[in-house]
Amino acid sequence: MTLADQPSPTPAKRSRRADAERNRAAIIEAAGTVFAEHGGAVDVREIARRSGVGMGTLYRHFPTKDDLLLTVLELQFGSWLADAHQRATATEDPWQALTGFFEQMLTTQSRNRAVVESYTTNGGPTPACAQRCHSFIDELRTRCLDAGLLRPDVTTADLVLLSGSLTQAVLTTGDTHPGQWRRLLRISLDGLSSRNTEPLPDPTPHPDTSRKD
Known part of the structure; x- marks a missing residue:
């Protein structure tokens, strides 16, 4: 047949x-x-x-509810990240692209409790989404670094951890002080500026040589 x-x-x-x-x-x-x-x-x-x-x-x-939650989060995150990437690409100023990314990310999260919860529990909706976000942040960091706008010792891992910390701030202050994360973001961005020349602490902890066993 x-x-x-x-x-x-x-x-x-x-x-x-x-x-x-x-x-x-x-x-x-x-x-x-x-x-x-x-x-x-x-x-x-x-x-x-x-x-x-x-x-x-x-x-x-x-x-299961987890099946539904993961499906929803992945779809939402994929849509948000595609939009964020498009906006950043259309922004000529590298610093504005970086700050705009953080603003958009945290604004979106402040309106979506499940997304924020997913970051605090497992680093993002799915490992694949988290990796895509890591790569995007690395692009933004490289642009700012090449333009001399970012502290040269700031790493992509620093920015990823910062985004997680600010996400936690959105969750913990959302009910009582919903705009608090904007202040924390501004403080953080000021600290990332290349105007700050004092070296950052070594991210690798040094052994405590003062201890006696």
């Missing part, structure tokens, strides 16, 4: 497939909103309610 002789999918099967795709899209859209508002601890029944599907349908697409 050739491919031409094989029967094509029936309209009923195509309709069921289209319904399943619409349900999956509705679940992901609702989950994105609910996770952003309440974090990863939210009851999935609220997601099912907002998406307009039953619990059975939700579990057929996503057997």
